[in-house]
Amino acid sequence: MTRHPYERNAGSSSNRGRRLRADEIRRDRQSRSASVAGRPVQSPKYQPRMSEQFPAVADQQAKKRWTPLRLGLLAVGLSLVMLAAIVIVPVLIQMQRTADQVFQDADPIIDIVDNPDGTPEIVTQQPDGSGRGFADDNDFDDESADLPDWDGSDKINVALYGVDAREDGEVARSDTIILVNIDPETNEVAMMSIPRDLQVDIPGLGREKINAAYAQGGRALTRAVIEYHFDIPIHYYAEVDFTGFINIIDTIGGIVVDNPAIIKDDNYEWTRVYFPTGPQHMEGETALKYVRTRYDDNDFARGQRQQQVLRAMREQGVRLNLITQVRSLLQDVEENFRTDLSMRQSLALARIAADISNDDIESHSIIECTTEDYVPDLYYYLVPDWDCIHDVMHEIFPPREVEAEDVIDYDASIIIENATFIDGLAGRSRDTLLNAGYSSVDARQADDAGEGRASVIRVGPGVSEDTLIDIAEELGFEPDIVEIEQDSDDIPSDYSIMIILGEDAPEPDSS
Numbered sequence: 001m002t003r004h005p006y007e008r009n010a011g012s013s014s015n016r017g018r019r020l021r022a023d024e025i026r027r028d029r030q031s032r033s034a035s036v037a038g039r040p041v042q043s044p045k046y047q048p049r050m051s052e053q054f055p056a057v058a059d060q061q062a063k064k065r066w067t068p069l070r071l072g073l074l075a076v077g078l079s080l081v082m083l084a085a086i087v088i089v090p091v092l093i094q095m096q097r098t099a100d101q102v103f104q105d106a107d108p109i110i111d112i113v114d115n116p117d118g119t120p121e122i123v124t125q126q127p128d129g130s131g132r133g134f135a136d137d138n139d140f141d142d143e144s145a146d147l148p149d150w151d152g153s154d155k156i157n158v159a160l161y162g163v164d165a166r167e168d169g170e171v172a173r174s175d176t177i178i179l180v181n182i183d184p185e186t187n188e189v190a191m192m193s194i195p196r197d198l199q200v201d202i203p204g205l206g207r208e209k210i211n212a213a214y215a216q217g218g219r220a221l222t223r224a225v226i227e228y229h230f231d232i233p234i235h236y237y238a239e240v241d242f243t244g245f246i247n248i249i250d251t252i253g254g255i256v257v258d259n260p261a262i263i264k265d266d267n268y269e270w271t272r273v274y275f276p277t278g279p280q281h282m283e284g285e286t287a288l289k290y291v292r293t294r295y296d297d298n299d300f301a302r303g304q305r306q307q308q309v310l311r312a313m314r315e316q317g318v319r320l321n322l323i324t325q326v327r328s329l330l331q332d333v334e335e336n337f338r339t340d341l342s343m344r345q346s347l348a349l350a351r352i353a354a355d356i357s358n359d360d361i362e363s364h365s366i367i368e369c370t371t372e373d374y375v376p377d378l379y380y381y382l383v384p385d386w387d388c389i390h391d392v393m394h395e396i397f398p399p400r401e402v403e404a405e406d407v408i409d410y411d412a413s414i415i416i417e418n419a420t421f422i423d424g425l426a427g428r429s430r431d432t433l434l435n436a437g438y439s440s441v442d443a444r445q446a447d448d449a450g451e452g453r454a455s456v457i458r459v460g461p462g463v464s465e466d467t468l469i470d471i472a473e474e475l476g477f478e479p480d481i482v483e484i485e486q487d488s489d490d491i492p493s494d495y496s497i498m499i500i501l502g503e504d505a506p507e508p509d510s511s
Contacts, residue, residue, distance in 0.1 A: 193303025244336025
């Protein structure tokens with residue numbers, strides 16, 4: 001039987017086969033080494049561990065390692081880990097799942113054009129990302145609490161759709177359409193509701209109410225119909241159904257609305273709806289009735305109520321700082337909200353909304369541009385005056401006024417004639433214009449020099465006013481004083497501008 005080198009020899013039945021401890025092994029090695037060297041070695045005395053020598057001290061140190069403070073810190077750390085697992089992780093999962101459903105790629109681009117017969121027809125293109133929203137940055141991973149800035153300064157038009165999603169298989173229609181124009185530079189917003197009974201031309205349907213476009217071709221066709229008739233681009237959309245509308249308002253704790261006039265509708269889904277005047281708190285179900293009822297007044301009053309509720313929702317969201325409601329809101333909108341704005345763009349618009357005051361939100365209407373056409377119990381339309389509507393739209397959604405840059409034609413061909421006896425005056429004037437950047441300038445002496453004539457600038461067709469003013473200023477003339485002949489025929493054919501320097505001509509700046 002082979003014995004392990006560090007098993008005890010049979011000297012005691014109790015020790016037979018037992019492995020040595022580390023200190024016994026060291027002593028054994030030292031004894032062997034000393035024996036080989038021929039020198040006697042005294043085995044060191046076994047040193048017991050501190051816990052064996054001083055059990056009270058060891059017990060005290062063990063207690064010190066687990067003080068109540070340290071145990072408390074450990075408990076807090078474990079609690080944070082559990083909190084992350086229970087709360088944060090589900091929120092992140094919910095956010096990603098919601099991002100995949102809420103933030104959509106752009107719909108196919110549908111354009112409506114008139115065919116040779118003057119009938120509107122559809123031209124469909126696939127979205128290419130230019131001018132349309134893509135959910136290309138939904139994985140917004142910014143650890144800071146600050147919302148991102150809107151990437152761009154151009155005004156944007158967003159179409160808001162309130163959809164009456166049906167559970168019985170009937171095709172949904174857009175019950176609400178609100179156009180919103182947002183200026184990210186000035187933090188100004190303009191809103192206009194499109195009445196659902198507005199009569200429009202829809203390819204494939206003919207003349208129908210505008211809300212039928214959604215039933216016929218969804219958001220893409222609805223956007224195309226708006227762009228075709230209202231003569232404005234729609235850059236993005238946001239869509240919510242009635243359930244999502246109710247849930248969002250309930251999640252933010254309801255809204256406060258100041259109703260300006262009594263509403264009593266006996267035909268609201270076979271029930272009576274009544275709203276007194278004055279401020280009142282509304283939960284989701286009540287707010288939905290408030291924005292949908294219309295039989296006691298009309299579609300335009302209904303549109304004003306819809307915009308009023310949007311304002312109230314924004315005010316409540318800003319007041320509550322909706323980041324605290326993020327989990328509930330995400331769960332509420334997951335099945336009921338869609339947009340082709342990306343997550344980053346949506347957060348950037350939220351930042352803009354937080355900075356907008358109520359005074360910077362304007363509400364508009366096209367009521368003056370419509371007339372009623374109806375037969376009781378048969379049909380009801382609002383017939384539009386499109387010229388009137390286009391004037392209103394261009395007033396509501398005007399392009400931002402920007403200061404036009406000077407348009408100076410430095411390649412204009414210029415001839416300068418010296419009509420005085422001042423030596424070199426035309427040459428020095430030519431050098432001044434060349435130094436200013438003009439590339440084609442000639443100088444010569446006038447045939448009728450010395451007749452005491454006044455200076456004149458003759459300008460041919462197509463020369464911009466900015467070019468004329470710049471040349472006059474470079475030569476030291478006052479543009480409002482020097483004689484100018486527009487569209488002159490007395491210019492040599494090789495030139496577009498002719499400058500005749502008379503006795504009143506200033507001496508060119510030699511610098």
